[in-house]
Amino acid sequence: MSKICLCLTGKTLTRNIEILEKNRKYVDIAELRVDCLEDDERFFIRRFPEMAGLPVILTIRRNIDGGYYVGGEGSRITLLAKGLANAVADQRRNFAYVDLEEDLEVPSLEEAARAFGTRIIRSWHNMEGVDEDLSGKIRKLRWIGDELVKAAVMPRNLDDVIHVYKAAKETKDIEKILLCMGEYSANTRILAELLDSRISYTSPADEDDAPQAAPGQLTPKEMVELYRFHDITDKTKIFAVVGYPLTITDSPAFFNHVFKMEKINAAYVPIPADSVDSIMRLAEEIGISGMSITIPYKETVLSYLTHQSKEVVSTGACNTLVAGPDGWLGYNTDALGFSDSFLAFIGKKDLRGRKLTIVGAGGAARAVAAEVYRLKGKALILNRTVAKAHALAEPYRFAWAGFDSRGADLMEKYSSIIIQTTPVGMAPNTEADPLEFYNFSGREAVMDLIYKPEKTCCLKRAEKAGCRILTGSDMFYRQARNQYSYYTNREFPPSLISRADYS
């Protein structure tokens, strides 16, 4: 079973214990990063295992390997020796592991470690990419049978991540720690069990004086409470949210919570993907059962489907993939999520006689436009790229325009309802307002599909002018409940419909 390790990068031993106490209930092991300690503190590292009261890894990471140690190699070896000196029979008072890089050849250190049961982690860090022959590298890393091999690599794209999962399979016979760093790493950290990695490293949250030990680390709380790390086994079904760049999304919190409540052995992870092609290859490599597709792939994913639901056909966009026996089945839950939420908001059964402005012409706008048409409404599609507004409007005989004076004039006739579907104003760029050229009269009903932040800058302005407003949250949960049914072939449990249940 993979274990969670908390990297302690505080300046003093006492500070590290404070950080450990805040995270203790989530972690199995701690790593004392001596390279982050103040010089005076380094004299006392030998005391740390006893202070910590759980297995501790002794690490002094060099600058070239992504650490903070800038002194000479001689003084680093002396420090490592200090950490291993005066070992005692009670192993809980010794370091449980010592991290020695593959090029550090100091037999006396190894002897000192072995004499009192401190296990050697033989580590290799590639801060630039992923080694072409990563399996070969892992095999060469282990010098002596009792060492625990550690390879930490930096994927530059999703294909690199696939390469790491493949290397994990090819080296199943070797006991190891295998991890990715950087923007593509989250899924590999959560799914450490799939990589057959004995340890997954984490960093504490919100500790200004303790830097993140390696790029891309999650917090222990996220690993345990959000992603249910300890429940993941090789039998766990994997689901994912896929997009690029992958911005903040509530989907992992929603699905992991519901899977837990319903006792379904499944994990839901975020996967930033630089191409649809590569996500398909990764899905095959690790056996992904279903995916939520987000910006910018809702349209490009269509060519990978063996079945398209009628909503996918009518909208030309797909946000839900389910692995079928002969390929991917595609659904669009945005469409009904939008119309159910919006009709409930205005208290009507359809949009007959209504004239709306739809801002945007991307994946979500396609679902909105198709539903407005189905519900007998009329719309103006307003988009930055006029040609895309035209293309979306044409099949429905809707009006279309750009963000210009013609658009502003036309909007006067279509502004009793405004549906904002662009990502403009979404976190982290919460100050942006896609409708800054438009003055709300206060009579409009305004919906923004964005749900992070809950109330966008545009919605706040509309509300201030007296408009009725609807955020994207209700739509998000409605469409997610439908995704759940596609993923699991089960009705969404009515007892979990209240939003408070997801947090």
Ligand code: NAP
């Ligand atoms: P998308 O396909 O990438 O949408 C792109 C659209 O936004 C295009 O019309 C694009 O205009 C426009 N746009 C992008 N940047 C712009 C800018 N700086 N200024 C003006 N227009 C800009 O994304 P999507 O999948 O439709 O998602 C859009 C938003 O809806 C996201 O915030 C997403 O979170 C939200 N959403 C919410 C739900 C929910 O359940 N609440 C469901 C789906 C989506 P051009 O054509 O000119 O590039």
